[in-house]
Amino acid sequence: MSKTPQAIRGTQDIFGPDAEAFAFVVETFERVRKLYRFRRVEMPVFEKTEVFARSIGETTDIVSKEMYSFEDRGGESLTLRPEFTAGIARAYLSNGWQQHAPVKLATHGPLFRYERPQKGRYRQFHQIDAEIIGAGEPQADVELLAMADQIIRELGIDGVTLHLNTLGDGDSREAWRAALVEHFRAVKDELSEDSQERLEKNPLRILDSKDRRDQRFVADAPKIDQFLSDDARAFFDAVTSGLDAAGVKWTRAESLVRGLDYYRHTAFEFIPDEGSEAAGKLGSQSTILGGGRYDGLMESLGGAPTPAVGWAAGIERLAMLVGEKRWPSIDDFPIAVVPIGASAEETAQYISSRLRRGGFSVEMAFRGNVKKRMQKANSANAMIALIFGDSELDQGIVKMKDLESGVETEILLPNIPDDIVGYLVEKVEAKKAASL
RNA sequence: GCGAUCGUAGCUCAGUUGGUUAGAGCGCCGGUUUGUGGUACCGGAGGUCGCGGGUUCGAACCCCGUCGAUCGCCCCA
Numbered sequence: 290m291s292k293t294p295q296a297i298r299g300t301q302d303i304f305g306p307d308a309e310a311f312a313f314v315v316e317t318f319e320r321v322r323k324l325y326r327f328r329r330v331e332m333p334v335f336e337k338t339e340v341f342a343r344s345i346g347e348t349t350d351i352v353s354k355e356m357y358s359f360e361d362r363g364g365e366s367l368t369l370r371p372e373f374t375a376g377i378a379r380a381y382l383s384n385g386w387q388q389h390a391p392v393k394l395a396t397h398g399p400l401f402r403y404e405r406p407q408k409g410r411y412r413q414f415h416q417i418d419a420e421i422i423g424a425g426e427p428q429a430d431v432e433l434l435a436m437a438d439q440i441i442r443e444l445g446i447d448g449v450t451l452h453l454n455t456l457g458d459g460d461s462r463e464a465w466r467a468a469l470v471e472h473f474r475a476v477k478d479e480l481s482e483d484s485q486e487r488l489e490k491n492p493l494r495i496l497d498s499k500d501r502r503d504q505r506f507v508a509d510a511p512k513i514d515q516f517l518s519d520d521a522r523a524f525f526d527a528v529t530s531g532l533d534a535a536g537v538k539w540t541r542a543e544s545l546v547r548g549l550d551y552y553r554h555t556a557f558e559f560i561p562d563e564g565s566e567a568a569g570k571l572g573s574q575s576t577i578l579g580g581g582r583y584d585g586l587m588e589s590l591g592g593a594p595t596p597a598v599g600w601a602a603g604i605e606r607l608a609m610l611v612g613e614k615r616w617p618s619i620d621d622f623p624i625a626v627v628p629i630g631a632s633a634e635e636t637a638q639y640i641s642s643r644l645r646r647g648g649f650s651v652e653m654a655f656r657g658n659v660k661k662r663m664q665k666a667n668s669a670n671a672m673i674a675l676i677f678g679d680s681e682l683d684q685g686i687v688k689m690k691d692l693e694s695g696v697e698t699e700i701l702l703p704n705i706p707d708d709i710v711g712y713l714v715e716k717v718e719a720k721k722a723a724s725l
Numbered sequence: 726g727c728g729a730u731c732g733u734a735g736c737u738c739a740g741u742u743g744g745u746u747a748g749a750g751c752g753c754c755g756g757u758u759u760g761u762g763g764u765a766c767c768g769g770a771g772g773u774c775g776c777g778g779g780u781u782c783g784a785a786c787c788c789c790g791u792c793g794a795u796c797g798c799c800c801c802a
Contacts, residue, residue, distance in 0.1 A: 295792090295793075298793080350799080350801080354800095355800080355801090372802090400802085402802095404799095404800075405726085405797095405798095405799090406795090407795075407796060407797070408795080408797090409802080410802080411802095414802065415802090416802060483798085483799065494800085499798085558802095573797060573798085574801080574802075576802060578802075579801085579802065605802080606802060607802090625762095627760095627761080629760055658760085658761095659759090660759090660760090661762095662762085663761045663763090664761095664762055664763085666761090667762040667763050668762090671762095674761085674762080678760065688761090690762085693763095695761095695762090695763095697761090
């Protein structure tokens, strides 16, 4: 193209309805997270590379080929965060947050992964994230999942189900993994090329392969349930019965595994139901929220053994699913202020400012002739316009036009906030009632 | 890293087997009562057809390369 610089591949400039949906996801998250008493935490977007390399696992794709790493001027290797959990764990250890344990943390922001962009996947993407650190009880898992469920529900997203599995404790997981390797190695030549790779690198992943050649052998593969210790089984039972009590719908997904090394016990993903509207909107990216328990992570960063559980969800993916069934709110209908003439424009600033300080959104039309200003009022979605020039101001009034009915009434200047606001609130309430 | 499709006005796209000044809708600006919008009518601005090279008398159209986008595989939110 020309000399104008382009945005970097896999990054996006979000504007308009997409940006509104994005903000709606974040606002909903912030509101619900307070109901569950999760505390807000802010962290750097970059860390020493070892923070991610050691915790996520050297052999995972994220660490081996998807990190944005660079050397700073001191020659130290730094990395833009590819996920939240590792950085939160590091912050927990560096700041001695053990003193707050068990601590419930929530954050959101940008993450970076050097991947091929496609629908619902970007190189800079955004997540909301929730973690409970220092709690080994299954009740922590339940509360965390209940919050996830409520957020999705309050976003108006339907047709999404919680898929739940357990990976057992460390020993259970290792025994299961060994049995899986043995099972698949016997038929290695008949597996897909990808799965032959996975056999060495990440055998659990063969279980959710999309390749038909693999699926034949997945059905009779060893199940985690055969390897669960009594404790691990009791833990999982407590999680599932807790979810039932909390009214969170879930389904068992025996072959659900998570990619990263640090997961133990509970693993879960919220996935659109097959054939649902949500599934169609997401393309081949199916998971909108995923997480699990990571009891081993703190040790990999040199901390004391610390149980923890958490999840993260892609804001862009959630935003794609947000419905338009939001009730009309008073902010959707600004008051249009339409001054005519220079002295009226000054008064318009005064009136606008009073209305805004009173909590009402105001669109002030200050360009072009009256016709242009009225067009502006209309395209701003205003329901009422305040129109006034010298002749009105001399009389100490403004004209209030109902833009739906076209009816104009006169308002005395001193009555401006109250009369207008009362009129507008009434109209919005009527709209709300009509939309129910 | 691999594969497929695609790149024409701000946006969505049309452009017949290569043929002369490249079109439409929407949006934008202006006008149809210079103090009144949503509908309608009129006018206008805006494109070296992603970029570079090649074939040809002639390329938006064919070929090669390159950059970018989209979708899928891997992986993942």
